[in-house]
Amino acid sequence: MEPKFCQAGICRARKGLLERPGNDCLSGMKGSLQGKTVVLGVSGSIAAYKAAELVGLLRRREADVFVVMTAAATRFIGPLTLQSLSRNPVTTDLWAEGGGWQPGHIELADKADLLLVAPATANLMARMAHGLADDELCSLYLACRAPVVLAPAMNGKMYDHPATVENRRILEGRGHVFVGPEEGMLACGYEGQGRLLAVERIVERVEALLAAG
Numbered sequence: 179m180e181p182k183f184c185q186a187g188i189c190r191a192r193k194g195l196l197e198r199p200g201n202d203c204l205s206g207m208k209g210s211l212q213g214k215t216v217v218l219g220v221s222g223s224i225a226a227y228k229a230a231e232l233v234g235l236l237r238r239r240e241a242d243v244f245v246v247m248t249a250a251a252t253r254f255i256g257p258l259t260l261q262s263l264s265r266n267p268v269t270t271d272l273w274a275e276g277g278g279w280q281p282g283h284i285e286l287a288d289k290a291d292l293l294l295v296a297p298a299t300a301n302l303m304a305r306m307a308h309g310l311a312d313d314e315l316c317s318l319y320l321a322c323r324a325p326v327v328l329a330p331a332m333n334g335k336m337y338d339h340p341a342t343v344e345n346r347r348i349l350e351g352r353g354h355v356f357v358g359p360e361e362g363m364l365a366c367g368y369e370g371q372g373r374l375l376a377v378e379r380i381v382e383r384v385e386a387l388l389a390a391g
């Protein structure tokens with residue numbers, strides 16, 4: 179049977195490695211993100227529940243995952259779930275960071291090998307594009323010099339709005355990588371572009387970026 183490769187091309191790059199049984203390509207091998215710290219920013223989309231699976235996939239690859247949630251995100255999924263899955267404290271509030279002498283968002287920004295924002299709302303894209311620092315995630319973003327990956331999820335009309343299109347252009351202009359969104363049935367009842375890209379595909383892009391150094 180013809181071997182299947184991941185979309186990121188990592189399997190292809192690692193000559194001779196074929197897909198494992200279970201439809202999970204070898205780029206997803208245990209340990210492929212060992213020693214890497216991924217900060218996962220979660221914002222207030224209906225797709226926020228998928229962050230749980232995302233954390234699981236990153237952890238399986240042995241990434242050290244720290245979740246930072248916007249206040250809106252906590253309406254969709256509990257911090258405790260993501261804390262248990264990531265095995266690290268989850269930060270939701272700039273004013274309750276805890277820990278040592280250094281502000282938590284600065285410490286975490288320095289520690290990150292990659293900042294993944296998934297799902298990224300229209301609101302968060304706007305705040306990031308315009309440099310607002312009014313919560314934990316946006317403050318961390320400004321302090322972070324690691325590669326940034328955004329996976330937007332929203333209603334198709336929100337995604338197509340000139341304001342969102344412009345914000346994406348600004349963020350891409352900074353070298354940030356967008357993964358998705360993809361087309362499909364949206365939670366808002368519409369069909370179109372705006373669905374969070376499949377979490378496996380998101381993780382493949384993270385692996386590819388971190389493998390490329």
Ligand SMILES: Cc1cc2nc3c(=O)[nH]c(=O)nc-3n(C[C@H](O)[C@H](O)[C@H](O)COP(=O)(O)O)c2cc1C
Binds near residue numbers: 220
């Ligand atoms: C039920 C519900 C679902 C929502 N889903 C989305 C979504 O998928 N994408 C989005 O951009 N905004 C969505 N919103 C709106 C955001 O939650 C809202 O803009 C919020 O201020 C985002 O805050 P944040 O970007 O700080 O997380 C939704 C709101 C509600 C009430």
